[in-house]
């Protein structure tokens with residue numbers, strides 16, 4: 408027990424929780440975080456891990472056109488193919504006009520009633536998720552082909568034998584972000600970080616986001632680096648100027664995706680509110696992050712809809728439908744870094 412403690416202390420000295428990206432040592436980190444290194448070697452988690460120099464080069468070649476895909480210009484399979492490719496190359500993808508304004512309004516209507524979520528409410532939390540999840544019966548986003556198709560397309564590109572699913576890992580939420588002076592200090596997400604390596608996040612913009620508003624940023628092609636979840640990677644102002652940084656802006660109905668291995672952060676603008684539908688997906692069933700209460704809420708009144716789903720969509724919902732049999736993962740199990 409003691410040796411474990413000492414090891415962690417030593418590891419923290421060698422690989423601090425806050426480190427400049429330029430000083431990150433991926434080779435050493437692969438030795439210090441063997442569990443993470445093993446997961447990153449899975450074919451669907453990465454293609455190959457690149458050095459910082461190789462990454463800077465890829466980043467300089469980043470093509471914003473390939474990343475912002477206007478769904479109105481393509482068939483659905485074409486959009487999915489492009490999004491899968493963009494996720495592979497740069498770790499991010501944006502699908503404009505993924506959903507119509509009417510579809511978004513219909514969802515918000517239910518959200519106001521069911522989640523007791525009022526866009527204009529004056530909660531002081533940085534993130535506010537409303538009182539309860541909106542059931543699947545009113546949610547046409549969670550199982551949309553644009554999301555699971557794009558993730559599964561990426562996985563097939565990384566591993567031609569891939570035949571699994573993009574499972575919903577958590578209950579979809581409406582996430583309202585409202586940076587205020589008094590909640591900024593607790594907002595860990597405002598530092599550059601990566602999420603779980605096998606996780607994918609889908610966000611749907613429910614209210615237009617402009618460049619001068621609270622938004623997410625990501626570093627294109629950082630998915631090729633070996634970065635450790637739970638750390639903050641500082642990037643100096645000077646370095647930022649020479650790097651391509653992507654801003655997740657867009658009109659209502661724009662969908663954006665990022666891989667857990669992609670470096671990203673929130674850019675908080677005081678008093679500038681952002682409203683998203685948001686959900687995480689996983690390609691492995693091992694790590695559901697579900698509360699039994701949220702599973703009940705999400706599947707409430709939705710039996711007919713679930714019964715009518717095809718077998719593939721039923722599988723994508725498996726973690727919810729079988730949640731009573733699934734033992735919730737412990738904090739330790741949920742961490743990839745131990």
Ligand SMILES: O=C(O)CCC(=O)C(=O)O
Pocket residue numbers: 584596602608622623624671672673674
């Ligand atoms: O709020 C944001 O823009 C960043 C959120 C984030 O870190 C995430 O979705 O993983």
Ligand SMILES: [Fe+2]
Pocket residue numbers: 596600601602671
């Ligand atoms: Fe994150």
